[in-house]
Amino acid sequence: MTIKVGDKLPDVPLKHMTANGPAEITSAELFKGKTVALFALPGAFTPTCSAKHVPGFLGKYSELKAKGVDTVACLSVNDAFVMGAWGKDQKVEDKILMLADGSGDFTKAVGLSLDLTPHGMGVRSKRYAMIVKDGVVKHLAVEENPGGLDVSSAEKVLAAL
Amino acid sequence: MSIKVGDKLPDVPLKHMTANGPAEITAAELFKGKTVALFALPGAFTPTCSAKHVPGFFGKYSELKAKGVDTIACLSVNDAFVMGAWGKDQKVEDKILMLADGSAAFTKALGLDQDLAANGMGVRSKRYAMIVKDGVVKHLAVEQKPGLDVSSAESILAAL
Numbered sequence: 001m002t003i004k005v006g007d008k009l010p011d012v013p014l015k016h017m018t019a020n021g022p023a024e025i026t027s028a029e030l031f032k033g034k035t036v037a038l039f040a041l042p043g044a045f046t047p048t049c050s051a052k053h054v055p056g057f058l059g060k061y062s063e064l065k066a067k068g069v070d071t072v073a074c075l076s077v078n079d080a081f082v083m084g085a086w087g088k089d090q091k092v093e094d095k096i097l098m099l100a101d102g103s104g105d106f107t108k109a110v111g112l113s114l115d116l117t118p119h120g121m122g123v124r125s126k127r128y129a130m131i132v133k134d135g136v137v138k139h140l141a142v143e144e145n146p147g148g149l150d151v152s153s154a155e156k157v158l159a160a161l
Numbered sequence: 162m163s164i165k166v167g168d169k170l171p172d173v174p175l176k177h178m179t180a181n182g183p184a185e186i187t188a189a190e191l192f193k194g195k196t197v198a199l200f201a202l203p204g205a206f207t208p209t210c211s212a213k214h215v216p217g218f219f220g221k222y223s224e225l226k227a228k229g230v231d232t233i234a235c236l237s238v239n240d241a242f243v244m245g246a247w248g249k250d251q252k253v254e255d256k257i258l259m260l261a262d263g264s265a266a267f268t269k270a271l272g273l274d275q276d277l278a279a280n281g282m283g284v285r286s287k288r289y290a291m292i293v294k295d296g297v298v299k300h301l302a303v304e305q306k307p308g309l310d311v312s313s314a315e316s317i318l319a320a321l
Binding site for chain 2: 022043044077078082102103116120
């Protein structure tokens with residue numbers, strides 16, 4: 001079942017790239033006591049994501065922080081190596097936490113999987129954005145068309161804060 | 162069952178990145194009438210692959226061609242976007258064809274998949290290298306442990 005506003009996020013470990021290689025981060029560590037703007041997308045290095053979704057959140061970083069967001073995080077069903085490389089490519093520095101849900105466990109647990117097997121991409125994440133306060137979903141916007149960027153944009157998340 | 166020397170490769174479509182985006186390439190197109198040095202690895206942008214496996218084949222490109230190899234191809238269970246980006250990062254130009262087996266259909270058909278879900282990587286390919294002539298496996302070397310030994314460019318050159 002898909003997660004909804006008011007639900008607590010499941011505690012599923014994710015990974016991110018560090019100077020010492022991939023490291024685990026639990027959802028508890030990530031979300032506890034914090035306001036997190038989390039956006040997810042079908043794949044690193046894909047056109048809509050690279051051209052608009054990540055740059056959008058990067059461009060609105062200061063405004064998101066000013067509205068009380070502690071962490072801006074980007075999640076995809078790619079491994080930590082790919083997410084780390086993509087973060088460098090997109091020059092997110094330490095502004096956007098690039099989260100790797102390499103086996104799709106978190107994505108499946110929140111019920112936001114997207115089967116892109118016919119496109120040679122396996123099971124991925126839908127494109128969405130959520131605002132999470134202390135682990136509880138306060139706002140959730142899932143794109144009906146994963147190739148488009150509308151309700152899950154940085155602008156829409158800002159407006160919902 | 163894993164594929165072995167003498168077997169014909171299954172005709173499973175793969176993808177690669179082109180100037181116009183991801184494009185499909187069938188195993189038939191890839192292998193028909195050609196000698197192909199194919200190496201596969203667990204993931205793009207991973208340390209052993211980036212530091213040694215790809216640069217190894219890149220460095221031996223001329224020697225492989227001189228020994229009759231028509232195509233050098235690198236395969237991973239990553240999508241075409243990632244393989245394209247990794248190819249650029251590794252500066253393979255048109256010397257190594259970066260093949261995306263994003264849904265692992267080819268890798269599973271060969272029986273060379275490995276479950277890296279515990280490492281947050283899902284189902285991937287084992288690290289291996291093969292020499293394929295006209296679609297038939299002539300040489301196959303699968304790494305039995307992490308690292309780069311039997312599937313290196315040097316080992317493939319020696320087997321040609």
